[in-house]
Amino acid sequence: MYKKQTILLFAILLTLLSCGNEKNINKVDNETSKKPNIIILYVDDLGYADVGCYGAVGVKTPNIDKMAKNGLLFTDAHSSAATCTPSRYSLLRGNYAFRKNAAVLQGDAPLLIDTTATTLPKILQKAGYTTGVVGKWHLGLGDGNINWNEKITLGPNQVGFDYSFLLPATGDRVPTVFMENGTVLNLSKEDPLSVSYDQKVGNRPTGIENPELRKQVADPQHNKTIVNGLSRIGYMGGGKSAEWIDEDFPFVFTKKAHQFIDENHKNPFFLFYSFHDIHVPRSPHNSFKGKSEMGPRGDAIVQVDYVVGEIIKKVEELGIADNTVIIFTSDNGPVLNDGYLDQAVELIGNHKPAGEFSGGKYSIYEGGTRVPTIAYWPKTILPSKSDALMNQVDLVASITAMTNQKLPEDVIDSQDHWNTWIGKSKKGRDSMLEEAYTFAYRDHKYKYIQPKTGNNYDWIKNDKGINAGISSEPQLFDLKIDKGEKNNLASKFPEKVKKYEAILQNIINNK
Ligand code: NG6
Ligand code: CA
Numbered sequence: 001m002y003k004k005q006t007i008l009l010f011a012i013l014l015t016l017l018s019c020g021n022e023k024n025i026n027k028v029d030n031e032t033s034k035k036p037n038i039i040i041l042y043v044d045d046l047g048y049a050d051v052g053c054y055g056a057v058g059v060k061t062p063n064i065d066k067m068a069k070n071g072l073l074f075t076d077a078h079s080s081a082a083t084c085t086p087s088r089y090s091l092l093r094g095n096y097a098f099r100k101n102a103a104v105l106q107g108d109a110p111l112l113i114d115t116t117a118t119t120l121p122k123i124l125q126k127a128g129y130t131t132g133v134v135g136k137w138h139l140g141l142g143d144g145n146i147n148w149n150e151k152i153t154l155g156p157n158q159v160g161f162d163y164s165f166l167l168p169a170t171g172d173r174v175p176t177v178f179m180e181n182g183t184v185l186n187l188s189k190e191d192p193l194s195v196s197y198d199q200k201v202g203n204r205p206t207g208i209e210n211p212e213l214r215k216q217v218a219d220p221q222h223n224k225t226i227v228n229g230l231s232r233i234g235y236m237g238g239g240k241s242a243e244w245i246d247e248d249f250p251f252v253f254t255k256k257a258h259q260f261i262d263e264n265h266k267n268p269f270f271l272f273y274s275f276h277d278i279h280v281p282r283s284p285h286n287s288f289k290g291k292s293e294m295g296p297r298g299d300a301i302v303q304v305d306y307v308v309g310e311i312i313k314k315v316e317e318l319g320i321a322d323n324t325v326i327i328f329t330s331d332n333g334p335v336l337n338d339g340y341l342d343q344a345v346e347l348i349g350n351h352k353p354a355g356e357f358s359g360g361k362y363s364i365y366e367g368g369t370r371v372p373t374i375a376y377w378p379k380t381i382l383p384s385k386s387d388a389l390m391n392q393v394d395l396v397a398s399i400t401a402m403t404n405q406k407l408p409e410d411v412i413d414s415q416d417h418w419n420t421w422i423g424k425s426k427k428g429r430d431s432m433l434e435e436a437y438t439f440a441y442r443d444h445k446y447k448y449i450q451p452k453t454g455n456n457y458d459w460i461k462n463d464k465g466i467n468a469g470i471s472s473e474p475q476l477f478d479l480k481i482d483k484g485e486k487n488n489l490a491s492k493f494p495e496k497v498k499k500y501e502a503i504l505q506n507i508i509n510n511k
Helices: 003-034 062-069 085-093 118-126 246-264 295-316 391-401 458-464 494-508
Strands: 039-041 071-074 130-136 163-167 194-196 233-235 269-274 324-330 373-376 385-386 432-435 439-442 447-448 476-477
Touching: 039 085, 039 295, 062 295, 062 324, 062 373, 085 194, 085 391, 118 130, 118 269, 118 391, 130 246, 130 494, 163 246, 246 269, 246 295, 295 324, 432 494, 439 494, 476 494
Parallel strands: 039 269, 039 324, 071 385, 130 163, 130 269
Antiparallel strands: 071 373, 194 233, 324 373, 432 439, 439 447, 447 476
């Protein structure tokens, strides 16, 4: 009798427990379906004040401004480095780029991210998202010995992206072809594609031999293979039928992005839309030519704004806008002359690409990494501004937390600031490392720049007119009163210099 009662009680308990479990499972399911779609709109070389809501003069950006007006505008948000490959590595990997010695890559460089490493898209795949990258890659492909005529099986699809449609490296580097899921598109077997960065391959004209065939005058580095009237870095043979048309980028990429969203909008998706604009060569489509007062560089910004509008329109049309977070930002600060003479310098007028900050692309000063950053999520992110110290390297940990996952141990530098990204908290980082051709350490007041000797960085200043911020002396600035980093306080506060140098060393040595 006693035994029977116990069994009965046990059975009731079991039923109750399993009911509870079912409820929990249902709860998780509901939450999964509510996970927001994530779109990162990653512009190339767009400076802090290159868009209207950050003070642009000479170009209008109504769609980006609308995002800012109805979303969250960050005033102190940073790319992790002042050039492309390192910034992209950090954003996707959650670690500072120096840990991987990441530097600007050639178009035939091997894949920089280990296929076993944690990445942002992998984290999202684990949370049930479908992931896609459309646009500029510039993180390497293959193993260092690419056969462009076969499927390349080391690339975005091996580090977490379910779908990829790429411009393999940059617009100014060969090969000038599109790739989809590892395969070069529109290639003919009769005309195989070859690429070399050492010697001439194929019979295309080069800028050195046939300067008259160029639409834009280019420096010696960019004076190699001419494709579509623009001379590029590197040599490319064959692959005639696969050549891209630079002017079509906004339409080609946006069409692919739309397709990806159309196909995946019923379940959570992550889209990394990585612009070619406003990188050189700037060759905007006829629809945007002359639409700014600043020549091709300004027109490329108008083109970016058009694409932003098209992406937002798409999520609105599908009725998923309220369930989609869109983060708009840039991979590094601005540059005018970056290898091609396209009137960017002559037509700049009163427009200040980096706003009140010094430096730009390549520079350790704030202009190198402080970039326009807007988070947009109708009804969840309320219109506001945030002065929080933010860094793109933190998206990995932030999104890991948002999707209720544990941060893998190979992610060292990324911090969870999800609530700040979506405006629910005002607190960002306490401090961070900045990376260009030297290191800097930032907190809320001071910025310390590590001295550097030995190399000549005058090329940045001479060619690009940018102050790279490199000095053989330590530099210390009080950003609260000196945003332009003009007044070096290092000799006034030697103990602070010592303290910050020690902290920097600890970060670098990962202690
Ligand atoms: C530099 C190129 C520059 C640009 C940059 C990469 C020269 C002289 N300069 O090496 O034109 O391509 O690399 O830009 O070759 S980034 O935005 O992709 O980092
Ligand atoms: Ca860039």
